[in-house]
Amino acid sequence: xxxxxxxxxxxxxxxxxxxxxxxxxxxxxxxxxxxxxxxxxxxxxxxxxxxxxxxxxxxxxxxxxxxxxxxxxxxxxxxxxxxxxxxxxxxxxxxxxxxxxxxxxxxxxxxxxxxxxxxxxxxxxxxxxxxxxxxxxxxxxxxxxxxxxxxxxxxxxxxxxxxxxxxxxxxxxxxxxxxxxxxxxxxxxxxxxxxxxxxxxxxxxxxxxxxxxxxxxxxxxxxxxxxxxxxxxxxxxxxxxxxxxxxxxxxxxxxxxxxxxxxxxxxxxxxxxxxxxxxxxxxxxxxxxxxxxxxxxxxxxxxxxxxxxxxxxxxxxxxxxxxxxxxxxxxxxxxxxxxxxx
Amino acid sequence: xxxxxxxxxxxxxxxxxxxxxxxxxxxxxxxxxxxxxxxxxxxxxxxxxxxxxxxxxxxxxxxxxxxxxxxxxxxxxxxxxxxxxxxxxxxxxxxxxxxxxxxxxxxxxxxxxxxxxxxxxxxxxxxxxxxxxxxxxxxxxxxxxxxxxxxxxxxxxxxxxxxxxxxxxxxxxxxxxxxxxxxxxxxxxxxxxxxxxxxxxxxxxxxxxxxxxxxxxxxxxxxxxxxxxxxxxxxxxxxxxxxxxxxxxxxxxxxxxxxxxxxxxxxxxxxxxx
Numbered sequence: 001x002x003x004x005x006x007x008x009x010x011x012x013x014x015x016x017x018x019x020x021x022x023x024x025x026x027x028x029x030x031x032x033x034x035x036x037x038x039x040x041x042x043x044x045x046x047x048x049x050x051x052x053x054x055x056x057x058x059x060x061x062x063x064x065x066x067x068x069x070x071x072x073x074x075x076x077x078x079x080x081x082x083x084x085x086x087x088x089x090x091x092x093x094x095x096x097x098x099x100x101x102x103x104x105x106x107x108x109x110x111x112x113x114x115x116x117x118x119x120x121x122x123x124x125x126x127x128x129x130x131x132x133x134x135x136x137x138x139x140x141x142x143x144x145x146x147x148x149x150x151x152x153x154x155x156x157x158x159x160x161x162x163x164x165x166x167x168x169x170x171x172x173x174x175x176x177x178x179x180x181x182x183x184x185x186x187x188x189x190x191x192x193x194x195x196x197x198x199x200x201x202x203x204x205x206x207x208x209x210x211x212x213x214x215x216x217x218x219x220x221x222x223x224x225x226x227x228x229x230x231x232x233x234x235x236x237x238x239x240x241x242x243x244x245x246x247x248x249x250x251x252x253x254x255x256x257x258x259x260x261x262x263x264x265x266x267x268x269x270x271x272x273x274x275x276x277x278x279x280x281x282x283x284x285x286x287x288x289x290x291x292x293x294x295x296x297x298x299x300x301x302x303x304x305x306x307x308x309x310x311x312x313x314x315x316x317x318x319x320x321x322x323x324x325x326x327x328x329x330x331x332x333x334x335x336x337x338x339x340x341x342x
Numbered sequence: 343x344x345x346x347x348x349x350x351x352x353x354x355x356x357x358x359x360x361x362x363x364x365x366x367x368x369x370x371x372x373x374x375x376x377x378x379x380x381x382x383x384x385x386x387x388x389x390x391x392x393x394x395x396x397x398x399x400x401x402x403x404x405x406x407x408x409x410x411x412x413x414x415x416x417x418x419x420x421x422x423x424x425x426x427x428x429x430x431x432x433x434x435x436x437x438x439x440x441x442x443x444x445x446x447x448x449x450x451x452x453x454x455x456x457x458x459x460x461x462x463x464x465x466x467x468x469x470x471x472x473x474x475x476x477x478x479x480x481x482x483x484x485x486x487x488x489x490x491x492x493x494x495x496x497x498x499x500x501x502x503x504x505x506x507x508x509x510x511x512x513x514x515x516x517x518x519x520x521x522x523x524x525x526x527x528x529x530x531x532x533x534x535x536x537x538x539x540x541x542x543x544x545x546x547x548x549x550x551x552x553x554x555x556x557x558x559x560x561x562x563x564x565x566x567x568x569x570x571x572x573x574x575x576x577x578x579x580x581x582x583x584x585x586x587x588x589x590x591x592x593x594x595x596x597x598x599x600x601x602x603x604x605x606x607x608x609x610x611x612x613x614x615x616x
Contacts, residue, residue, distance in 0.1 A: 071433055073351040073387065110346040119344070143411040203411075227611065233484035253587030256347065256580055258391045265389035267347055268553070280588060282578050283393060283415030286551050302590070309593050 003185035006007060009197045010330065012043040015135035017178070018086060022123060025061065025087035027054040032207040035282070036061075039088070050130035050157040053319055061085050062118045065246070069114055069256075070267040084121035093128055095150035096143050099251030103311050105251045114269070115338035126151040127162075128196065132203045135320025137333050139203045142214040143318050146196050150220040156192045163188045169230075174327035182228040185186065211337035216312070220302045221339035226297070234335050237328030242273030243328070244322035250315045253279075274298055300335065348581050349386050349431025350375070354424050355406065356364070360492035364457055365422055366398065366410040371432050372601040374405045374442065379442070379464040380574070380602045383434030384582050385409060385421065392431065394579040395470070398460035398493075400467035410460035413419045428575060437601050440465050440546065448468045449477045449538045452559050455484040455529050455549030461574055462548050466501070473505050480538065481567055482512045484529025491515070529553060530560040548574040554558040555615040558605060568606035575600050575614070 006014070007077045018024060019040055026047040027034035039047065062085070087094075099118075105115040127182040129136075129148040136143060147154045152171035155162035162277040163185050166172045175182060213221050255272040258265060274278065275295050289295045307315035316332070323331050349529070356368035372550040375383060378401050380543045386392030399408035413422045424430065450469060454462040460482070469479050481501075491498070491513070494598070502511060512532040514525040525532065545566055554573055561571050577589035577596035584598035592611035594600060608614055 057611050070345060070348040072349050072386075073429075083532075104585055107584055110585075112583075112585055113343045115344060229547065252585070254581070255586065256392070257589075258386060259388050260389035267349075269347070274587065280590075282552065282576055283418055284412075284576070285414070286614040286616060288577075289399075290616075294613070302587075306590070306593055 001166060002175075002241055003163055003165045003189060003314075004175060004180050004182035005188055006155075006159055009021040010190060010236060011049075011155070011162060014038060015088065015219055016041060017044045018123070019172075021083065022086040023083045023088045024088060026123055027051075036087075036139050038088050038172055040301040043316070046069060047089065049127050049155055052129050052131050052136060053091040053093055053321075054089075055247075055321070055324075057247060057319075057321060058087060058097060058251050059252070060314065061087060063105070063252070063254075065271050067114055067269045068266050069269045071261070072265050072267065073130070074232065074264050082124065086123040087127060088125045088127075088154075090124055090126040090151070092144055092147045092289075093319040093321075094139050094249060095124070096127055096149055096288075096313075096317040097319075099311065100307065100315050101159040101252055101315060123174075124151045127151045127155040128157065128192075129194075129199060130157055132206050133320060135323040136213065136318065137210060138318030139200060139331075140210065140336075141214070141314050141316060141318045142215045144196075145199050145203055147338075154193070156329070158188045158191055159197070163192045179296075180333040189342060191246065203229070207333070210333040211340065212333055213336065213340040217308045218304050218336060219308045220338065222300060227340050228300075230335075230338055232296040234291045234330060234338075236250070238275065238292060238296060238326075239328055240275050240292065241327060242275050243325040243327065244299070244332075245273035246271055247321040247325040248321060249317055249321070250307075272340045274302070277328075296304075304336075309328050346433070349384070349392070349433050349582070352385075352430050352432045354426055354428045354430060356426055357424060359411060360494075361490045363414075364410060364412045364490075364492050366408050366492075367421070368399075368408050369423065369432065370406050375405065375407065375432060375435055376404070376475030377401055377435035379468045380440035381435035381437050382579065382597075382601060383407075383409070383432050383436070384447060384579075384583070386433075386522035387417060387420045387424075388429065388431060390420055391417050391581060392433070393411065393421075394436075394582060394597070396461040396464065396574070396589060397435075398463040401472065402468070402471055403544070410457060410463070411597070412457040434582060436466075436597055437611060438599065440602055441470060445469070445544055446475045447542070449543040450479045451533075451536070451538060451543060451545040451561075452479065452481045453484075453529060453533065453545060453547045453549070453561075455536070455553040455557070456486070456490065457492065458499075458547075458549030458553065460548075462546065463493055463496070465546060467596055470509065471503055472502070473508050476508070477542065478538075479509045481509070481514055482514075482529055482532040484514050484516070484532070484549070486516050488515050488519050496553070528556070530556050533557070533560050533564055536564060540570075544572065545568050546572040551576060551591070568609055569604055571605040572603055573603055573608070575603055577601070603610070 105112040303315035589596040
């Protein structure tokens with residue numbers, strides 16, 4: 001891990017140059033929200049590198065909502081080369097979601113080549129958060145508002161530029177190649193650390209009022225509430241739209257759909273939602289989660305019980321997207337806080 | 343690219359009618375699948391979709407396989423319309439097989455109900471192939487009525503004379519008809535008065551969820567320990583490779599950690615019988 005400083009116009013030069021070999025996306029602001037926009041020769045323009053995470057979950061780029069994964073029984077053309085993806089301005093919560101996705105799709109004995117090839121070829125230029133979003137609660141579940149791992153280069157906004165830290169050999173290679181655009185980081189390191197500390201404190205203060213149990217007590221609290229009316233209460237306003245699953249950066253479930261095509265058949269992999277009645281149903285009609293309350297509980301079970309047991313971390317990144325997306329005003333923070341009340 | 347979602351082109355060689363709702367399909371994939379008894383495959387109707395099934399034929403047959411399918415939902419209804427010569431897709435094999443080495447030297451009890459006899463047939467054929475490795479096999483089969491018994495020529499005839507000393511059968515129907523001279527009663531009634539040394543026995547159960555539940559409870563009642571009971575869990579196994587999330591069972595995925603589970607490993611999971 002090494003640090004350098006890059007000013008804003010040099011970052012723009014770097015991005016313009018990288019856009020020749022990568023498909024680059026960076027957030028842009030609209031209606032006080034951030035959305036990814038493709039960056040071309042024109043450079044970063046009004047892209048927002050800092051602030052908070054974008055509306056779209058980062059999984060959209062590596063595991064799109066709809067992917068053609070097989071064209072059977074004809075020649076497999078899935079080796080077709082695409083330009084690799086670069087995401088600029090991914091946030092710490094986005095990187096945390098990769099921990100879940102990477103685990104799922106890299107798991108032996110059958111890896112998912114579609115996700116893996118995009119991840120391996122891609123480049124992540126992440127950035128520190130500089131604001132605390134209304135629904136953000138990352139710090140409550142142990143994720144910092146600044147990336148600590150999982151990036152190739154991380155940018156911390158500072159005095160007209162960025163402190164750029166490398167997190168992989170891929171990142172180091174880029175900095176070496178473009179070394180003329182960078183300068184020494186020494187004068188900025190302390191300022192970055194104090195910015196981080198300040199934002200972390202602000203966020204801790206912000207999440208305090210949510211009453212989320214301490215990180216290590218969430219899983220045991222969930223287990224103790226398994227057979228309670230909490231899930232029925234929570235699901236009262238759920239309309240089973242699946243928005244929470246779609247917008248969640250760590251929800252990885254999908255459904256395979258086959259369809260006829262002009263000269264054969266194709267198979268699609270599409271995002272699926274565990275809140276839907278049909279999710280676990282089998283052909284014979286048996287359904288282990290017939291009730292909405294069971295499906296609601298299942299969502300929390302997966303995130304706060306299954307993933308801690310299997311990968312030692314939550315299947316939730318504290319990004320708060322599901323809170324914004326839910327038409328039933330179901331607030332994951334409030335549900336977590338109710339785990340604590342006996 | 344090694345694409346795990348790509349089906350292998352497969353020809354339907356024959357269709358055998360087992361009962362009014364169950365058919366066995368004899369299949370020949372372009373590339374052999376090399377499954378082991380207990381593992382499953384995903385069978386697809388081109389352009390329509392796919393569903394998971396455990397082959398019912400012997401895993402010693404290398405280039406062909408049989409799958410026994412009950413007409414139950416959208417895909418299985420389409421499969422039931424297949425004819426000799428039709429083309430389907432197959433992917434797999436997936437999941438864990440029956441742990442045959444752990445069964446060696448033991449008295450083996452197979453308990454099957456309805457179409458649940460399919461995976462047990464593959465297991466039975468594997469056991470029978472090397473029968474000298476096992477102390478004995480008792481195959482308890484339950485069906486709703488005599489006309490619902492599948493693999494009739496095997497269960498009621500051919501298999502009966504395989505190795506009379508080591509292999510025995512208990513066949514029962516829930517409701518008899520005029521032709522039936524055998525036992526009447528649920529498959530659990532065949533588990534009374536077992537002439538088995540329970541300490542040196544394992545039991546393998548496969549059937550509809552309700553039958554699995556009561557058969558398991560009955561086995562516990564007669565003295566089997568949870569670690570001596572193997573169950574085939576029916577879950578919505580869609581991708582087959584532990585990614586799509588549909589078949590999660592506690593901290594397991596039925597497709598990758600099962601579908602065969604030892605009961606002691608899953609008994610604490612909520613909703614296992616639903």
